[in-house]
Amino acid sequence: MIRAAVLKSVGSPLTIEDIHLPPPSAGEVHVRLAAAGVCHSDLSLANGTLVQALPAVLGHEGAGTVIEVGPGVTNVRSGEPVLLNWSPSCGGCWFCMHGEPYLCEQTASAWQRRYARLADGTELYAGLGTAAFGEETIVPSSALVSLPTNINLESAALLGCAMLTGVGAVINSAAVQPGESVVVFGTGGVGLSVLQGARLVGAEVVIGVDITAEKEGLARTNGATDFILAGDQVARRIRERTAGRGADHAFECVGSATTIRQAWSSTRRGGRTTVVGIGTKDEKVEFHPQEIFYFGRTLCGCVFGSTDIARDLPRLLEHVQSGRIRPEDLVTNHIKLEDAPEALAQMSARKGARSLIIY
Ligand SMILES: [Zn+2]
Numbered sequence: 001m002i003r004a005a006v007l008k009s010v011g012s013p014l015t016i017e018d019i020h021l022p023p024p025s026a027g028e029v030h031v032r033l034a035a036a037g038v039c040h041s042d043l044s045l046a047n048g049t050l051v052q053a054l055p056a057v058l059g060h061e062g063a064g065t066v067i068e069v070g071p072g073v074t075n076v077r078s079g080e081p082v083l084l085n086w087s088p089s090c091g092g093c094w095f096c097m098h099g100e101p102y103l104c105e106q107t108a109s110a111w112q113r114r115y116a117r118l119a120d121g122t123e124l125y126a127g128l129g130t131a132a133f134g135e136e137t138i139v140p141s142s143a144l145v146s147l148p149t150n151i152n153l154e155s156a157a158l159l160g161c162a163m164l165t166g167v168g169a170v171i172n173s174a175a176v177q178p179g180e181s182v183v184v185f186g187t188g189g190v191g192l193s194v195l196q197g198a199r200l201v202g203a204e205v206v207i208g209v210d211i212t213a214e215k216e217g218l219a220r221t222n223g224a225t226d227f228i229l230a231g232d233q234v235a236r237r238i239r240e241r242t243a244g245r246g247a248d249h250a251f252e253c254v255g256s257a258t259t260i261r262q263a264w265s266s267t268r269r270g271g272r273t274t275v276v277g278i279g280t281k282d283e284k285v286e287f288h289p290q291e292i293f294y295f296g297r298t299l300c301g302c303v304f305g306s307t308d309i310a311r312d313l314p315r316l317l318e319h320v321q322s323g324r325i326r327p328e329d330l331v332t333n334h335i336k337l338e339d340a341p342e343a344l345a346q347m348s349a350r351k352g353a354r355s356l357i358i359y
């Protein structure tokens with residue numbers, strides 16, 4: 001038996017339960033978690049914005065050590081440090097064959113997996129296929145990537161979702177160039193990772209926007225050169241800071257119609273807005289046809305930072321080892337597994353950035 005944070009129904013708080021993990025089957029791996037980040041997508045799964053089969057153990061941003069591999073597993077070995085990958089790609093579908101593994105047709109099926117049982121025998125689903133809110137998990141080998149042996153697993157956990165997404169959005173999706181101006185709406189874990197990515201590639205003006213004034217220090221630590229409180233004549237202040245034109249790039253890390261519209265309006269003519277946040281289906285973003293023509297702007301969706309994990313993780317690890325990327329700077333709370341329900345509640349109230357569960 002191990003302990004895990006279980007979501008039994010949409011909208012209910014997570015409960016800490018003893019659960020039973022079977023031995024790994026063919027192609028599966030048993031992992032002991034070292035740390036897991038509490039991501040905004042966990043909140044979206046818990047409150048029903050995103051759909052997850054239940055009951056489930058959430059958590060998809062984690063790192064740990066392999067305990068045991070099932071028959072036929074060749075990519076990782078017992079005792080090895082590993083990163084969970086909630087977006088495994090099949091390698092064979094049209095998207096995988098065309099360099100877009102983050103859009104793989106098979107990924108969603110990896111999220112519909114039963115992997116453990118409650119003490120009363122009820123089967124549990126693995127949230128986003130990985131179930132990192134447990135002391136241990138069982139995952140398909142495709143949901144794991146090896147890490148260097150000298151890595152700090154607590155920091156590495158944050159690479160799995162926030163940092164690959166945020167840095168990938170800057171480098172892969174938007175291709176931000178040195179000297180360009182960047183504005184980031186929403187400074188949670190992913191938004192802070194976008195700020196770090198913008199700093200990494202040499203953006204000159206990097207503006208963080210958030211509804212919470214207390215986020216300013218955090219935003220600046222993660223690479224913001226400027227901070228604007230949301231609602232405070234945001235578009236005008238961004239134009240003032242960018243020679244009257246507007247920003248070259250906006251990144252929307254909230255997932256709301258209002259901020260998507262603000263982000264688009266804060267870019268210059270010909271500028272680009274990259275929407276990283278995951279919104280609901282019950283809002284609409286409005287544009288009038290003439291402004292679409294006149295401003296010549298681009299509005300672009302972004303899934304998992306357009307990441308090819310086999311290509312991008314080694315590069316990101318190099319930046320972490322050299323100190324140019326600092327996952328630990330995202331973390332506002334180091335917590336225990338028992339605190340996971342409260343961490344989701346805090347996130348719902350838009351307090352803090354990343355909570356990191358240390359096992
Ligand atoms: Zn996530």
Ligand SMILES: [Zn+2]
Pocket residue numbers: 089090091092093094095096101103104105106
């Ligand atoms: Zn595929």
